[in-house]
Amino acid sequence: xxxxxxxxxxxxxxxxxxxxxxxxxxxxxxxxxxxxxxxxxxxxxxxxxxxxxxxxxxxxxxxxxxxxxxxxxxxxxxxxxxxxxxxxxxxxxxxxxxxxxxxxxxxxxxxxxxxxxxxxxxxxxxxxxxxxxxxxxxxxxxxxxxxxxxxxxxxxxxxxxxxxxxxxxxxxxxxxxxxxxxxxxxxxxxxxxxxxxxxxxxxxxxxxxxxxxxxxxxxxxxxxxxxxxxxxxxxxxxxxxxxxxxxxxxxxxxxxxxxxxxxxxxxxxxxxxxxxxxxxxxxxxxxxxxxxxxxxxxxxxxxxxxxxxxxxxxxxxxxxxxxxxxxxxxxxxxxxxxxxxxxxxxxxxxxxxxxxxxxxxxxxxxxxxxxxxxxxxxxxxxxxxxxxxxxxxxxxxxxxxxxxxxxxxxxxxxxxxxxxxxxxxxxxxxxxxxxxxxxxxxxxxxxxxxxxxxxxxxxxxxxxxxxxxxxxxxxxxxxxxxxxxxxxxxxxxxxxxxxxxxxxxxxxxxxxxxxxxxxxxxxxxxxxxxxxxxxxxxxxxxxxxxxxxxxxxxxx
Numbered sequence: 001x002x003x004x005x006x007x008x009x010x011x012x013x014x015x016x017x018x019x020x021x022x023x024x025x026x027x028x029x030x031x032x033x034x035x036x037x038x039x040x041x042x043x044x045x046x047x048x049x050x051x052x053x054x055x056x057x058x059x060x061x062x063x064x065x066x067x068x069x070x071x072x073x074x075x076x077x078x079x080x081x082x083x084x085x086x087x088x089x090x091x092x093x094x095x096x097x098x099x100x101x102x103x104x105x106x107x108x109x110x111x112x113x114x115x116x117x118x119x120x121x122x123x124x125x126x127x128x129x130x131x132x133x134x135x136x137x138x139x140x141x142x143x144x145x146x147x148x149x150x151x152x153x154x155x156x157x158x159x160x161x162x163x164x165x166x167x168x169x170x171x172x173x174x175x176x177x178x179x180x181x182x183x184x185x186x187x188x189x190x191x192x193x194x195x196x197x198x199x200x201x202x203x204x205x206x207x208x209x210x211x212x213x214x215x216x217x218x219x220x221x222x223x224x225x226x227x228x229x230x231x232x233x234x235x236x237x238x239x240x241x242x243x244x245x246x247x248x249x250x251x252x253x254x255x256x257x258x259x260x261x262x263x264x265x266x267x268x269x270x271x272x273x274x275x276x277x278x279x280x281x282x283x284x285x286x287x288x289x290x291x292x293x294x295x296x297x298x299x300x301x302x303x304x305x306x307x308x309x310x311x312x313x314x315x316x317x318x319x320x321x322x323x324x325x326x327x328x329x330x331x332x333x334x335x336x337x338x339x340x341x342x343x344x345x346x347x348x349x350x351x352x353x354x355x356x357x358x359x360x361x362x363x364x365x366x367x368x369x370x371x372x373x374x375x376x377x378x379x380x381x382x383x384x385x386x387x388x389x390x391x392x393x394x395x396x397x398x399x400x401x402x403x404x405x406x407x408x409x410x411x412x413x414x415x416x417x418x419x420x421x422x423x424x425x426x427x428x429x430x431x432x433x434x435x436x437x438x439x440x441x442x443x444x445x446x447x448x449x450x451x452x453x454x455x456x457x458x459x460x461x462x463x464x465x466x467x468x469x470x471x472x473x474x475x476x477x478x479x480x481x482x483x484x485x486x487x488x489x490x491x492x493x494x495x496x497x498x499x500x501x502x503x504x505x506x507x508x509x510x511x512x513x514x515x516x517x518x519x520x521x522x523x524x525x526x527x528x529x530x531x532x533x534x535x536x537x538x539x540x541x542x543x544x545x546x547x548x549x550x551x552x553x554x555x556x
Contacts, residue, residue: 009057021176027183069234073267074275087143093227094136109212117206123184270327279344286328290351293327298337365434368498370415372461396444404437431518465498504544512541
């Protein structure tokens with residue numbers, strides 16, 4: 001709730017700044033065009049409800065940002081986070097003069113703030129303030145853009161649009177400053193040509209009076225002190241809190257390498273780890289959106305508070321397994337064993353990967369499918385014809401997997417590897433699905449033979465090997481081309497079983513394990529075979545079948 005409030009208040013302020021800067025760009029033409037455009041842009045915000053909303057957003061955003069800084073247990077931040085924080089703390093100091101001169105004395109002394117009068121102040125009377133205003137434009141815009149970047153970089157669409165947004169982020173302040181400079185130069189020219197008559201004419205038209213001038217001059221010092229105090233207060237409060245925390249004994253985080261890290265009272269695990277100099281990923285800056293700070297919690301997990309709304313939504317979005325938490329969201333009150341699950345340089349894309357498939361050991365059913373006599377197709381058909389037939393074959397096999405809950409895990413030339421159960425703990429259901437998948441593949445091959453009868457020199461045949469066991473399941477492959485697959489003895493054994501279909505001359509070789517643990521009845525004429533595993537002393541028992549065993553009615 002608080003994070004969303006800070007985000008929404010920031011977006012309201014950013015919208016106002018964006019409109020204001022676009023209005024400045026009209027100064028490239030003339031100060032009068034700036035004033036004309038203002039009727040449809042910035043003056044809209046003077047409608048009382050919108051002005052109150054803008055003021056509340058300003059106060060809310062600053063208070064929440066300062067509170068977050070105060071609550072930080074560590075200042076080991078990324079350069080971008082430091083930049084956003086420092087720029088934000090500078091804004092009150094840079095802005096208060098402009099706010100007093102254009103809005104406070106407007107309301108209190110019935111002074112109007114037309115662009116020509118403001119430009120006269122900034123370009124003729126107080127040139128230093130004019131320079132400071134240009135700096136303010138850059139600081140405010142940069143602070144907002146960094147915040148927008150932090151918010152969007154966890155979104156899937158952002159990498160595609162990042163360059164466009166970056167161009168826009170440079171173009172807007174460039175045009176605004178160009179318009180500001182051009183309009184200021186025009187006002188200076190008018191003042192030089194018109195002299196005192198022009199200057200006093202502008203001041204009189206805007207109802208500038210001595211009381212307003214005196215108020216502005218008297219307010220400079222106290223507001224300067226107040227803005228500096230506001231910028232330094234979070235650091236002072238944070239230092240007091242740290243001093244108090246040192247007296248207390250916080251819980252300990254234990255890491256796999258045997259290192260222990262003390263957690264200051266009330267700190268998140270992410271803050272404690274970073275403060276101890278342990279690099280941790282956190283693309284979103286600790287807001288619970290990117291999940292790159294995910295950790296596995298061991299002993300002490302039962303004493304952690306349940307995930308809050310933000311963490312719970314983030315964990316569900318990545319299908320996080322039991323024991324996975326976000327380091328930026330948990331505040332350990334007791335000793336806790338933790339294991340970081342992503343490298344310190346993890347990207348937003350890494351954070352969107354399923355949490356339960358990051359190299360975890362799982363019970364799966366593996367199927368290897370191989371197209372028989374594919375070499376003969378190449379001898380009798382043109383390459384494009386072979387490619388067409390193979391594409392039809394892979395399309396049918398993939399559709400069979402999709403229809404039965406399987407996953408296309410690996411391409412193997414003229415065959416493929418499939419997984420069942422990589423997202424399920426129900427062994428019986430997984431076995432039923434895998435048998436159903438094999439039956440569907442055999443059915444689709446027959447359908448493909450009928451469909452391509454005129455194109456085929458011989459009917460297509462497949463060999464299917466099926467085995468069940470533990471395997472390491474996760475995203476594998478070259479950078480940018482990863483897919484979910486599996487490795488381990490179970491996978492190697494399945495490939496060996498599929499090879500046995502050639503020797504037995506049957507379409508199916510199924511390991512004994514699936515009949516032992518599953519609800520599928522063994523055919524009465526099935527003969528048990530064994531094959532030694534390459535490089536191992538053990539062997540695997542299997543059945544070579546010329547047809548699918550009878551499946552329970554519910555599994556069909």
